[in-house]
Amino acid sequence: MTDSKFDVVVIGGGSTGTAVARDCAMRGLRTLLLERDDIASATVGTCAGMISSGLKYRDEPDIMKMCSTEVVYWNHIARHIVMKNPILAPLLDLSDAASDSSYMESYSEHVEERDVPAMMFLTPDATLEIEPMLHPEIIASVYYEEYFIDPFRLCLLQALDARNHGAEIRTYCEVIDFEINDKQEIEGVIFYNRVFGTTERVTTKLVVNAAGPWAHKVAKSAKEELHIRLNKGAHVIFDRRIVNTGITVKAMDGRWVYLFPHENTTLLGTTALDTWEDPDTLVASFDEIEYLLQSMETVLPSIREARIIRTMTGVRPLVPDFKVPERNVTRGYRIVDHGENDGTKGLLSFLGGKLVTCRHMAEAVTDLVCEKLGKDIACTTHEKPLPGNEDDVDIIALSKEYDISLHALERMRARRGTEMLKVLEMTKEHPEWKTTICTCEPIIEAEIRLSIREEFPQTLNDLRRRLRLGTGPCQGTFCTYKAASILSEELGLAGDDFLVDILDFRAERWKGIRQSMRGEQLAQEELAQGMYACVGNLDQSDVDYDLKPWEEGH
Amino acid sequence: MDENEAFEYVKSTLKKEKITPYHSDELEIVKSIGACINCGLCINHCPVVASVGLDRFSGPRSIAVELSRSPPEFWATADKVYLCTGCGTCREVCPKNVNIPEIVNIVRANIFEHRPDLVPKGLMIVKEIIEEHNLAFEPWEDKEEKEESRDMRLERLGIPYIPDVVKENAEVLFYPGCQAEERAQEVREAAKAILDYFDVDYTLLDEFSCCSLPSHLMGDAKTARNLAHQLKGKVKKLGVKKVVTTCAGCTSNLADLSVRDEWGAPAYHLLEYLVEEIGFEKLADALKKVAKPNDVHVSVHDPCHLIRHTSRQVMEHALNILRLMPGVRVTESVEHDNCCGGGGMVSFHASEVANSVVQENMMALEKTGAERLVTPCPLCTAQIENNLFKSGSSIEVDDLTVFIAQRLPKKE
Ligand SMILES: Cc1cc2nc3c(=O)[nH]c(=O)nc-3n(C[C@H](O)[C@H](O)[C@H](O)COP(=O)(O)OP(=O)(O)OC[C@H]3O[C@@H](n4cnc5c(N)ncnc54)[C@H](O)[C@@H]3O)c2cc1C
Ligand code: SF4
Ligand code: SF4
Numbered sequence: 001m002t003d004s005k006f007d008v009v010v011i012g013g014g015s016t017g018t019a020v021a022r023d024c025a026m027r028g029l030r031t032l033l034l035e036r037d038d039i040a041s042a043t044v045g046t047c048a049g050m051i052s053s054g055l056k057y058r059d060e061p062d063i064m065k066m067c068s069t070e071v072v073y074w075n076h077i078a079r080h081i082v083m084k085n086p087i088l089a090p091l092l093d094l095s096d097a098a099s100d101s102s103y104m105e106s107y108s109e110h111v112e113e114r115d116v117p118a119m120m121f122l123t124p125d126a127t128l129e130i131e132p133m134l135h136p137e138i139i140a141s142v143y144y145e146e147y148f149i150d151p152f153r154l155c156l157l158q159a160l161d162a163r164n165h166g167a168e169i170r171t172y173c174e175v176i177d178f179e180i181n182d183k184q185e186i187e188g189v190i191f192y193n194r195v196f197g198t199t200e201r202v203t204t205k206l207v208v209n210a211a212g213p214w215a216h217k218v219a220k221s222a223k224e225e226l227h228i229r230l231n232k233g234a235h236v237i238f239d240r241r242i243v244n245t246g247i248t249v250k251a252m253d254g255r256w257v258y259l260f261p262h263e264n265t266t267l268l269g270t271t272a273l274d275t276w277e278d279p280d281t282l283v284a285s286f287d288e289i290e291y292l293l294q295s296m297e298t299v300l301p302s303i304r305e306a307r308i309i310r311t312m313t314g315v316r317p318l319v320p321d322f323k324v325p326e327r328n329v330t331r332g333y334r335i336v337d338h339g340e341n342d343g344t345k346g347l348l349s350f351l352g353g354k355l356v357t358c359r360h361m362a363e364a365v366t367d368l369v370c371e372k373l374g375k376d377i378a379c380t381t382h383e384k385p386l387p388g389n390e391d392d393v394d395i396i397a398l399s400k401e402y403d404i405s406l407h408a409l410e411r412m413r414a415r416r417g418t419e420m421l422k423v424l425e426m427t428k429e430h431p432e433w434k435t436t437i438c439t440c441e442p443i444i445e446a447e448i449r450l451s452i453r454e455e456f457p458q459t460l461n462d463l464r465r466r467l468r469l470g471t472g473p474c475q476g477t478f479c480t481y482k483a484a485s486i487l488s489e490e491l492g493l494a495g496d497d498f499l500v501d502i503l504d505f506r507a508e509r510w511k512g513i514r515q516s517m518r519g520e521q522l523a524q525e526e527l528a529q530g531m532y533a534c535v536g537n538l539d540q541s542d543v544d545y546d547l548k549p550w551e552e553g554h
Numbered sequence: 555m556d557e558n559e560a561f562e563y564v565k566s567t568l569k570k571e572k573i574t575p576y577h578s579d580e581l582e583i584v585k586s587i588g589a590c591i592n593c594g595l596c597i598n599h600c601p602v603v604a605s606v607g608l609d610r611f612s613g614p615r616s617i618a619v620e621l622s623r624s625p626p627e628f629w630a631t632a633d634k635v636y637l638c639t640g641c642g643t644c645r646e647v648c649p650k651n652v653n654i655p656e657i658v659n660i661v662r663a664n665i666f667e668h669r670p671d672l673v674p675k676g677l678m679i680v681k682e683i684i685e686e687h688n689l690a691f692e693p694w695e696d697k698e699e700k701e702e703s704r705d706m707r708l709e710r711l712g713i714p715y716i717p718d719v720v721k722e723n724a725e726v727l728f729y730p731g732c733q734a735e736e737r738a739q740e741v742r743e744a745a746k747a748i749l750d751y752f753d754v755d756y757t758l759l760d761e762f763s764c765c766s767l768p769s770h771l772m773g774d775a776k777t778a779r780n781l782a783h784q785l786k787g788k789v790k791k792l793g794v795k796k797v798v799t800t801c802a803g804c805t806s807n808l809a810d811l812s813v814r815d816e817w818g819a820p821a822y823h824l825l826e827y828l829v830e831e832i833g834f835e836k837l838a839d840a841l842k843k844v845a846k847p848n849d850v851h852v853s854v855h856d857p858c859h860l861i862r863h864t865s866r867q868v869m870e871h872a873l874n875i876l877r878l879m880p881g882v883r884v885t886e887s888v889e890h891d892n893c894c895g896g897g898g899m900v901s902f903h904a905s906e907v908a909n910s911v912v913q914e915n916m917m918a919l920e921k922t923g924a925e926r927l928v929t930p931c932p933l934c935t936a937q938i939e940n941n942l943f944k945s946g947s948s949i950e951v952d953d954l955t956v957f958i959a960q961r962l963p964k965k966e
C-alpha cells in the first residue's frame with residue numbers, strides 16, 4: 001500500500017459511500033473507500049433507480065424539496081445515465097381519485113425546477129391509447145413524470161471520479177475492527193482483504209460508516225450501538241419494456257406499487273417488510289411476488305403473461321422510527337456522530353436516506369468531516385459533472401467511423417457517455433474486439449477489456465454491475481464462458497479460479513431466477529441447464545466451491 | 555390543463571422520449587418476442603445472414619433479444635432492421651414461434667415516426683409514390699401506352715384479352731396488386747382470363763389502390779392503416795364474398811387485414827381459389843383439352859408470403875396443378891423455398907443485399923436443369939428474372955398465373 005494515512009476512511013461502496021468518497025476527494029481530503037464486496041453490490045444495486053420527486057413523502061415537505069433539487073443536480077452532472085419515464089396511475093373508482101388529490105398538489109409544487117408538468121388527469125380513452133394493456137374499465141388516470149438513473153453506473157462513476165480526484169478505492173476489503181485510543185478516538189481501521197486473505201490497517205482519525213443495512217454491525221466493531229430499521233424490498237424483473245409508460249397503482253394494503261420501464265427491462269416493485277435476516281442471502285418470497293403481481297393485475301390484467309426473468313431483493317437501511325408502518329418512516333437521513341454522545345470520536349454513521357439524496361447526504365457528512373478537520377472547503381459535487389457527462393455523443397458518426405452497430409454504440413453511450421471513445425479507440429488496434437460477447441445487452445469485447453483495465457472488477461459479477469453483462473432475457477446463458485475467458489486472460493486467473501467464478505456468476509443469477517421461475521423463463525432455464533450442466537459439465541466439476549445458501553442440491 | 559390538453563401534452567412527451575405506444579393489435583406480437591430463449595437456431599436459417607454475414611445483418615436472434623427490447627432505442631437499429639426481408643424463415647424454425655418479421659415492422663414504424671432521417675432513402679421514394687398515387691409504383695403516364703404494352707404482352711404470351719368488369723355483388727373481387735396492376739400487366743390479364751374461363755362471377759376495383767403492405771413494411775403505419783381502411787370500404791361497397799389475388803404479398807396481407815378489420819370476405823391466392831372452389835377435376839379437364847402442348851421442364855419457387863405467411867399448402871396446390879398439365883415436367887430445386895431477397899422492401903434500398911440473397915436460389919436452380927422457373931408472385935418473378943438475366947442464364951421465369959392461363963384452351 002502506497003499511503004496508509006488518510007484524512008477520512010469511508011466504509012461502504014453503495015450510493016452513499018461512493019458519493020461521500022467523491023465529495024471528500026473533491027474537497028482535497030486524503031480519502032480511502034473500503035468496500036467489503038464490489039461497488040454497488042448491495043442495496044443500491046437492487047433499487048429502482050428512481051430519482052424521485054419524493055411524491056410519496058408529502059408529509060415531509062423538506063424531503064420533497066430536497067429530492068427535487070437533487071433531481072436537478074443529477075440532470076446536470078449525470079445526464080448520460082439519466083432517463084425520464086412518463087407514468088400513468090390508472091383509477092378504477094372515484095375513491096382512488098379523492099385520495100390522490102393531496103399527492104397531486106405536493107408533487108406539483110416543485111415541477112418547474114425539474115422541468116416536468118404538473119400532475120394531470122387523462123380520460124379513459126386517452127389512457128387506453130397510451131397503454132392498451134390497461135383494464136378496459138378504468139375511469140381515468142393521473143399522469144406524471146419521473147426521472148431515473150442507472151444505480152450501478154452512478155456508484156461506479158462516483159467511485160471513479162473520487163479516484164480521479166485522488167481517493168483510493170478498494171473493493172473486497174471488509175472492515176473488521178477499529179483502533180480506538182484511551183480518549184475514545186479512532187486512530188485506525190482494520191480490514192480484511194478478501195482477495196489476498198490478509199489483514200491490513202490504515203491510519204485515520206475520521207470514519208464515515210456508509211455500510212447501509214450493515215451500518216449497525218460496523219458500529220458494533222467500534223462497540224457502538226446503532227439502531228436501524230431494516231426493511232426488505234423486492235422487485236420482479238421482466239425481459240424487456242413491456243409497457244409503454246410506467247404504471248403505478250395502490251396495492252392491496254394501500255401502499256403504492258409500480259411497473260417502471262428500466263433501461264431495456266421493466267421493474268415491478270416493490271415490497272416493504274421489516275426484516276432481521278442476513279441481507280446477503282435474502283431472496284424474494286412467493287408472497288412478495290404474488291403481492292406485486294396481484295396488485296398490478298388490478299389495473300393490468302395481462303401482467304402475468306409477460307415474461308418474468310428474475311427477482312431482486314434488497315434491504316433498506318431506514319432510520320429507527322418504530323411503531324409506525326414502513327411508509328410513515330421518514331425518507332430523510334440521519335448522521336449519527338457517535339463522539340457527540342460520549343461514544344467513539346471520529347465515527348460518523350449514516351441511517352436512512354435514498355439513492356436520490358446520496359449526493360446531499362455526502363455533502364452534509366463531508367461538511368462535518370471538514371469541520372472536524374478544521375477545513376473550510378466548499379462542496380462542488382453538484383456542479384462538476386461525472387465522467388462521461390461532458391458532451392453529447394454522435395452515435396451515427398461513430399458507427400460509421402468504427403464500423404460498429406448503432407445499437408451496440410447507443411447502449412455503450414448509455415453507460416459511458418463521452419468516455420465510450422476510450423473503448424472505440426481500443427478497436428483500432430484490435431478490430432477483433434468488436435465481437436459481441438453479451439448478445440442481449442449487447443456488449444462488445446473491447447468494452448469488457450476496458451472495464452477490466454480501468455474499472456477494477458475482480459469477478460464476472462463485478463463486470464455485470466459495470467456493463468449489464470448477463471442481465472438480459474437469457475440471463476447469461478451464452479455470455480458467461482466468453483466473458484470469463486476474457487477476464488481470466490486480463491487478470492491472469494488460473495483454471496480453477498475461472499471455473500469458480502463461472503459458478504459464482506451462475507449462482508448469483510440463480511438467486512434471482514429461482515424465486516420467480518415460471519412460463520417462458522422455464523424454457524430459458526432448460527437451455528441454460530443444458531449449456532452449463534450437459535455441455536460444460538459444471539455440476540460435475542471438482543473445483544473447491546461452496547454452494548450458496550439459496551442453492552439446493554448436493 | 556383540461557383533459558384534452560393533457561393528452562396532447564402526454565403525446566408530446568412520448569414523442570420526445572421516442573415512444574410510440576404499442577397498438578392493441580400489436581400486443582400479441584410483442585408478447586411472442588418475449589418468448590425468445592436466445593437459442594440461436596434461427597440465425598443459421600436466415601437467408602440474409604447466410605448471404606451477407608452477421609456483421610452486416612445481425613440476424614433474427616439479435617432482433618429478438620437485443621434490438622426490440624426498448625422502444626426509445628429503436629432508432630438505433632436502423633442499420634439492421636431494414637435488411638430483414640421479412641421472409642419468416644426464422645419464425646418457422648423457431649422453437650418458440652417468435653414473430654420476428656412483425657416485430658421488425660413495429661420497430662420500423664417507430665423509426666419512421668421518430669427518426670424519419672434514418673429511414674433508407676429508397677423507401678422514402680416509395681412512400682412518396684404511395685402518397686401521391688395510392689400505388690407502390692409510379693403509374694403509367696399515358697394510358698394508351700399502358701394498353702399497348704399490355705396488348706403486346708398478351709400477344710406474345712398467347713393470352714386472350716378479357717375486358718375489365720366492375721360490378722356490385724359479384725362473388726369474387728379480383729385484386730391484382732400494384733405490381734400486376736402497373737408493371738406485370740400480363741399477370742392481371744392472365745388471372746382475368748382464368749376466372750373468365752371458369753365462369754367465375756368476379757369484379758375488379760373501380761379504382762385500384764395499394765393493399766398497404768409496402769407502407770406497413772417500411773414502417774409508415776399511418777398510411778398503412780389509411781390504405782387498409784380505404785380498401786375495406788371498397789370491398790364492403792362492392793359487396794363481394796371473397797377476395798382473390800395473384801400476388802403473394804397481397805395474399806398474406808389481405809388475409810390478415812380481412813381478419814383484423816373484419817371484412818367479412820376472406821382473401822385467397824388464385825391458386826387456392828382454383829383448387830378449393832373450382833376443383834382439380836374441372837382444372838384437369840380444361841388443361842387436358844389443349845392439343846399437343848410443347849414439352850417444358852420447369853422448377854418452382856415458393857414465395858415467402860405464401861408458404862410462411864399464409865400456408866405451405868398453397869405451394870402443394872401449385873405443384874398439383876402443374877402435375878395436371880400435359881407436357882410439363884417439374885424438378886424441385888433444393889432452394890425452392892429460399893427467400894428471393896426481394897421481400898421486406900429490401901430490394902428498394904439495398905439491392906446488393908437482395909441480389910446476394912437470390913444467388914443461392916439461382917445456383918440451385920441451375921442444378922435442376924430446368925429451362926423455366928414458375929412462381930405464383932409477380933414480385934418474386936421480377937426479382938429472380940432480373941438476376942438470372944444479369945447473370946446471363948438462359949432460364950426464363952414465368953408467373954405461375956400466366957403459365958396456367960397459357961395452358962388453358964380457348965373458351966367454347
Ligand atoms: C427494493 C428497493 C427499492 C428502492 N428504490 C429506490 C428508488 O427508486 N429511489 C431511491 O432513491 N432509493 C431507493 N431505494 C433506497 C436506496 O436504494 C437505498 O436507500 C440506498 O441505495 C442505500 O445505499 P447505501 O449506500 O446506503 O447502502 P448499500 O447500497 O447497501 O451500500 C452499503 C455497502 O456497504 C458495504 N459494507 C457493509 N459492511 C461493510 C464492511 N464491514 N466493510 C466494508 N464494506 C461494508 C456493503 O457491501 C455495501 O456495498 C430502494 C431500496 C430498495 C431496497
Ligand atoms: S424474416 Fe427472414 S430475413 Fe428477416 S430475420 Fe427472419 S429469416 Fe432473416
Ligand atoms: S427467435 Fe426463436 S430461434 Fe431465434 S434465438 Fe429466439 S428462440 Fe431461438
